[in-house]
Amino acid sequence: MGLRELWDYRELLYFLTWRDVKVRYKQTALGAAWAIIQPLLMMLVFSLFFGRLGGIKSDGIPYPIFTFCALLPWQLFAHALTESSNSLVANERLITKVYFPRLVVPMAAVLGGLVDFAVAFVVLLLLMAYYGIVPTSAVFALPAFILLAIMTALAVGLWLSALNVKYRDVRYTINFLIQFWMFATPVAYPSSLVPEKWRAFYGLNPMAGVVEGFRWAMLGSKAPGAMLWVSIGVVILMLVGGLYYFRRMEQEFADVV
Amino acid sequence: MTDIAIKCDGLSKQYRIGERESYKALRDVITDAATAPFRRVRSAMRNANGSQVRTPKSEIRNSFWALDDVSFEVKRGEVVGIIGRNGAGKSTLLKILSRITKPTRGHARIHGRVGSLLEVGTGFHPELTGRENIYLNAAILGMRKAEVAKRFDEIVAFAEVEKFIDTPVKRYSSGMYVRLAFAVAAHLEPEILVIDEVLAVGDAAFQKKCLGKIGEVAHGGRTVLFVSHNMEAILRLCDRAVLLEGGAIATHGETAEVVGAYLRTGASQLEIVDLTEAMRGISVRGQALLTAVRMDPLKPHGSWRLPFGEEISFEVEIEAKAKVHQIELGVALNSGRGFEIASCFSSQSLVRSALEPGRYKYSVKYPALRLVPGAYSFGLGLRSDAGFEDYIADAFTIEVVPSELSASFGADSFRGAIVPEARFRLVPIASSLPQTCLT
Numbered sequence: 001m002g003l004r005e006l007w008d009y010r011e012l013l014y015f016l017t018w019r020d021v022k023v024r025y026k027q028t029a030l031g032a033a034w035a036i037i038q039p040l041l042m043m044l045v046f047s048l049f050f051g052r053l054g055g056i057k058s059d060g061i062p063y064p065i066f067t068f069c070a071l072l073p074w075q076l077f078a079h080a081l082t083e084s085s086n087s088l089v090a091n092e093r094l095i096t097k098v099y100f101p102r103l104v105v106p107m108a109a110v111l112g113g114l115v116d117f118a119v120a121f122v123v124l125l126l127l128m129a130y131y132g133i134v135p136t137s138a139v140f141a142l143p144a145f146i147l148l149a150i151m152t153a154l155a156v157g158l159w160l161s162a163l164n165v166k167y168r169d170v171r172y173t174i175n176f177l178i179q180f181w182m183f184a185t186p187v188a189y190p191s192s193l194v195p196e197k198w199r200a201f202y203g204l205n206p207m208a209g210v211v212e213g214f215r216w217a218m219l220g221s222k223a224p225g226a227m228l229w230v231s232i233g234v235v236i237l238m239l240v241g242g243l244y245y246f247r248r249m250e251q252e253f254a255d256v257v
Numbered sequence: 258m259t260d261i262a263i264k265c266d267g268l269s270k271q272y273r274i275g276e277r278e279s280y281k282a283l284r285d286v287i288t289d290a291a292t293a294p295f296r297r298v299r300s301a302m303r304n305a306n307g308s309q310v311r312t313p314k315s316e317i318r319n320s321f322w323a324l325d326d327v328s329f330e331v332k333r334g335e336v337v338g339i340i341g342r343n344g345a346g347k348s349t350l351l352k353i354l355s356r357i358t359k360p361t362r363g364h365a366r367i368h369g370r371v372g373s374l375l376e377v378g379t380g381f382h383p384e385l386t387g388r389e390n391i392y393l394n395a396a397i398l399g400m401r402k403a404e405v406a407k408r409f410d411e412i413v414a415f416a417e418v419e420k421f422i423d424t425p426v427k428r429y430s431s432g433m434y435v436r437l438a439f440a441v442a443a444h445l446e447p448e449i450l451v452i453d454e455v456l457a458v459g460d461a462a463f464q465k466k467c468l469g470k471i472g473e474v475a476h477g478g479r480t481v482l483f484v485s486h487n488m489e490a491i492l493r494l495c496d497r498a499v500l501l502e503g504g505a506i507a508t509h510g511e512t513a514e515v516v517g518a519y520l521r522t523g524a525s526q527l528e529i530v531d532l533t534e535a536m537r538g539i540s541v542r543g544q545a546l547l548t549a550v551r552m553d554p555l556k557p558h559g560s561w562r563l564p565f566g567e568e569i570s571f572e573v574e575i576e577a578k579a580k581v582h583q584i585e586l587g588v589a590l591n592s593g594r595g596f597e598i599a600s601c602f603s604s605q606s607l608v609r610s611a612l613e614p615g616r617y618k619y620s621v622k623y624p625a626l627r628l629v630p631g632a633y634s635f636g637l638g639l640r641s642d643a644g645f646e647d648y649i650a651d652a653f654t655i656e657v658v659p660s661e662l663s664a665s666f667g668a669d670s671f672r673g674a675i676v677p678e679a680r681f682r683l684v685p686i687a688s689s690l691p692q693t694c695l696t
Binding site: 009011012014015016018019022023026027093094095096097098099100251252254255 | 272352355356357358359371373375376379380382384385389392393396397398399401402
């Protein structure tokens with residue numbers, strides 16, 4: 001799989017990630033504030049329409065923090081997926097002029113979202129303090145869920161970025177795909193809305209496992225159970241498939257991009 | 258440890274014409290797949306009628322071999338020049354050797370870490386400072402952070418940008434930008450270095466410095482593959498050279514011989530030289546572009562081979578993409594060895610004018626430029642009030658062949674480049690006449 005070579009290029013991975021973050025913050029007037037504004041506004045809208053008017057139950061947790069806690073991994077995923085899918089095309093110059101393991105490009109794009117995530121995470125902690133929520137020992141599982149969110153984004157991003165090199169239509173489907181996916185993910189509603197017997201099946205959407213896992217780790221809601229294992233299985237399958245497909249396609253990238 | 262650094266065996270690379278411009282839309286693939294059964298039925302029916310079967314679309318599209326069965330070896334520590342016209346396959350060869358693209362057939366075996374330099378400043382980001390770009394670019398070229406940190410001051414000093422190292426490179430002049438980019442690359446220390454035409458940029462003094470640096474690298478025992486149109490540099494730096502023509506090796510061996518062979522091929526060009534794909538200076542604006550050069554077709558010799566003493570004339574076609582002001586054409590004449598001999602601008606005889614978007618042509622005539630028989634290359638530049646719009650260092654070549662006139666005064670073996678029309682008079686000097694009264 002050439003993972004050894006990838007390890008040799010770890011510094012490049014670091015620099016490309018760092019470049020993406022740095023340039024994004026340099027070019028925007030509000031910089032890091034965007035990382036907070038977006039989930040906060042979404043939280044307000046969801047709280048008003050789903051929580052207040054729609055009367056959606058939130059497993060006994062105040063609705064605003066219930067949805068904000070889910071928006072964090074969701075935004076991390078959505079950002080990582082968008083960036084990684086466009087990454088190969090955006091780095092066309094690099095790909096046609098220099099050799100390095102191409103995997104570095106979508107990986108760096110995915111990792112770039114972590115900085116925004118960290119900023120928004122501070123807001124989550126403030127909200128938790130406001131609502132007086134103290135995390136249980138499940139909080140130690142949090143890094144695993146962050147990793148799972150990133151792996152999900154990378155798994156899909158590998159497929160889409162490689163496809164995007166050949167078929168530029170992919171770019172237009174991404175926004176649509178992400179919107180669609182969000183409503184299929186328990187961000188604005190709890191997965192307990194899904195009937196018990198279907199819940200493991202629901203885990204086929206790996207982000208369902210991630211989001212519920214996040215709530216469990218931070219807010220102490222119910223543990224995700226079987227759903228999570230299904231999600232993990234799906235992610236591993238998609239990631240291995242994505243790596244395989246990417247590896248097979250990468251020899252053509254420089255000729256086609 | 259073997260003695261061979263690079264061994265190419267039957268390298269071939271096929272490209273589909275037009276592949277780079279048109280991306281396949283998913284739609285086409287889907288409709289292709291959906292209509293395929295019908296096409297098959299239809300063609301079967303036609304076949305039954307005895308009419309010709311239509312070839313599927315994908316096979317009509319022409320493909321060409323950018324490289325065709327190229328085999329050679331490079332020994333450890335050798336410096337090998339690769340020369341050839343635009344489109345001869347040099348860049349494709351380098352891309353394969355630096356693993357950017359895979360050969361369609363054949364394979365290359367490379368022993369050692371390859372550092373390739375196909376472009377200066379790959380990955381530079383305008384928003385980042387000089388310092389940041391050094392680290393980023395170095396990482397892209399495969400240098401370790403610790404290595405860069407150690408040589409950081411050296412890189413900055415070489416680029417002569419000490420004062421601006423913490424300024425975003427978008428505020429750099431194009432010269433500074435190129436210097437910094439080259440400086441990073443020059444401090445790369447791979448076992449095998451692959452360089453493509455990086456010297457087409459920068460001012461003369463810096464080009465000289467770059468060449469010096471490459472020479473240093475070359476003589477430091479590193480294996481170097483060097484692609485250039487600058488024959489002077491090739492002659493000076495390379496132990497051996499390979500001449501590519503139409504994707505295949507035309508000659509290879511002793512540098513001087515191969516360069517000689519290359520210069521002789523200069524005259525076999527078409528009447529029109531297409532410039533759209535030619536190698537550009539990196540900092541051109543591109544609002545107006547050089548598109549083609551055309552030899553006067555009415556000339557008896559028609560081609561790019563001109564008898565000594567004959568008027569040199571050609572047409573340069575350009576295309577303005579947007580409205581440009583005060584446009585002027587610059588023409589540089591270079592010796593076959595890459596020295597600039599003479600240059601001039603259209604504004605010497607033509608008012609600089611504003612151009613609406615569209616296509617135009619300049620006709621250029623040198624009525625009395627008597628070049629010593631040999632090969633010459635022309636560089637072209639387009640300049641507007643906003644700066645250089647386009648620049649091609651090596652646009653086309655001509656060959657001046659001996660004529661009766663040149664033979665009459667033996668100009669074929671003159672050493673310079675030009676036989677100027679000069680007036681000579683010979684008169685006796687009164688005071689030097691033999692005088693007897695001097696004591």
